[in-house]
Amino acid sequence: MGPRVARCAILASAALFLYSCTFFEASVVPPGFAIVYGVSDYYPASPPISGDSYDLTYPDDDAIDMAALLVEQGFDVILRTNEDATMTQLELDFAEIGSRIEANGGSDTRFVFYFAGHGYGDGMDSVYGSSFPDAWDSYFDSESGASEPTGSGAFTEQLLLHDAMPINSISVQSVDDVLAVLDESLSDDELSDLLGTLPSSMQMVVIDACHSGGFRGSGTAADTIPESYEGWDEGVSVLDTLDAITLYLDYGSGLLDVGASDVGERQAIVISASGEQEFLYEGPVYGNGIFTHYLLQTPAEADRNFDGLVTANEAYAYARDQIVRVENEFFFGEGKFVPRVSGGAVDFVLFEAR
């Protein structure tokens, strides 16, 4: 009786294993659509701060290179750079890509939004001291919506499109100036709204901009890396554990008032080049931003499980590892940065491996 039961148990387990193997069959990658924006040249009338140029060097190249990769991967891409990359145009492009998706696959499609350019966060002044114009600080000090709920990060982040004025004391002198900047910026919540207009069920957001980690919404997972990474790896702390339990208890019940904003876990996978309270750098070596430089390598380098597919998670992990191991050797303290990814149980195929 005994051995027979044991044999039955082993056979049952083996049957389950074989059943699971039937799912490991050749994969069909769904159609892909993308909106790719890169802004190097900003607001034409932008006066620099004491010789400091507000323009960037590589974001337009980043966008062009990323669009080329996506086209090579079979994506239908809308590419805008510099003066074409405005907030008005972005809204039109989301409507256009939505129509294309609807006509070519509907929900069973992948969508990628990529942005390279300036990124800012409301109220960053409280983190970095008085580096922002008084009008900017006082506006967000008085806005109850400036700070986000616990678990959503501290601030509302903005991606600055071409027509956004520089956030400096020369350009931003009044509340009207602040509002003008915001009109030409894409906030985390606005991006969430735009993504919600698209029928694609597999949405990915890739942002190569300062403070872009703030676009990740609160959800079910706590990040054990602090929003301002300074190079140390603390592992899992008691506070991290409590954060994870708090998010679990709050999810669906709202009992602990963790709140929800930004791009939600079940809305899109967000890969950001930096944490919410980190800056990024342009290096002259690669001809691209550092994060995008490594992201462009992922079809050839990031297929960790050799299944012929590079998921968003694998692409993120490759870029992160390269930046931590190679690039952060050249930065110190708060100068270090590390890419982030949003939580959630599902991951999407970003590229086919080369």
Added chain:
Amino acid sequence: MKRLFIVLILCAGTQLASADVSLLLRSRQAVLFAQDTRFDLGVQLGSEIGLGIERRWSFANEVDAGFGGGAAVGMVLQSSGLNGVVYRGIATRSIWLQGWATGSAGIGGSLGVTLNLASYELTSLLFFFPEVIVGPTFATRITDRASIMWAIPLSYQFRSDLDVAFSAGLTGRLAVDFRSPAAYF
């Protein structure tokens, strides 16, 4: 922390040597069925190994029962990339409590609860979920002081990142008894 836990288990085992207390080593292999309802069901393979301690009782030489707890580490592999969607792999650290009972033929059942602290593979993201495990068991004594229990655990994971998550598999568990010398006479 892990060393401390192991030392505590050994100390507890020594202190309770006169009682029917067992040290446990268990391993679970399972297939996880996961679903976010926006997408098809995903299938993932999982594995777990753990240590524990339990108190055992015997009733009229007919029924054996036990209740104990311990800690485990495990991993679940990511699903395949079918139709563009992959269910992420996870690594787990867990604590568990479990009770079981078997009849004279060694056949019985078990019920347990596991609290998991998990992280998504390749990320620094941490999340929590409880799990209930139930299933038939078969126990057999291999020496005077050691026994093996096989189980077919069916578990349901209460995960906030998934709409459905349940698993089935096979658990093998080695129990080493601590008894007073008098118990052998």
